[in-house]
Amino acid sequence: MGKRWSEKIKDLENAVSRLDEAIKDSKKIELSTLKDGVIQRFEFTLELSWKILKTYLVNEGIDCVNTPKSVMREAYKAGIIKNGEIWIEMIDDRNLTSHIYSQSMADDIYLRITKKYFKELDLLFHFLKEMNF
Numbered sequence: 349m350g351k352r353w354s355e356k357i358k359d360l361e362n363a364v365s366r367l368d369e370a371i372k373d374s375k376k377i378e379l380s381t382l383k384d385g386v387i388q389r390f391e392f393t394l395e396l397s398w399k400i401l402k403t404y405l406v407n408e409g410i411d412c413v414n415t416p417k418s419v420m421r422e423a424y425k426a427g428i429i430k431n432g433e434i435w436i437e438m439i440d441d442r443n444l445t446s447h448i449y450s451q452s453m454a455d456d457i458y459l460r461i462t463k464k465y466f467k468e469l470d471l472l473f474h475f476l477k478e479m480n481f
Contacts, residue, residue, distance in 0.1 A: 356400050357477050363393040364466075364473045371462050380451065383458045387445055390461045393469050394442050400476060401428065416442075428475065431468060438465050 367389040374382035398416040401423045405413050410426065413419045416439045424432035441457045448454045 353403075356403065357473075360393075360396050360400055360473050360476065363389070363396050364470055367393045367461075367466060367469065371466060374458075375462070380454075383454060386458055386461055387454065390465060391442055391445055394438055394465075397469060397472055398439075401472075404428070404476070404479070429468070429472060434464060434468050438468070441465075
């Protein structure tokens, strides 16, 4: 997988870094536009994360992974992610972000991104980077 894997890890590194940057900026200036930016970067980073995990799992011979939740369940079983419930919650929130019409719901998701989701995404990135797959 070599070069392709390295490219995917680099993409994930950029996504995690940009999400971190957006979170830090949004804490300095409490504007809904910045919060929306954090949510959008979260969506992108989560999407990239589950797809990279799927690539890894398929390469390891685990081929029953077709949806984000099934990928997370298999990644949890394989010991790649430690907090399976948080990852499922992330996917649920990601699905909600497409239908947010309430500022309070957006604020709640934003808080979860900054308080717990970013940590999990960053841990996954560092784990996968060390794999040198």
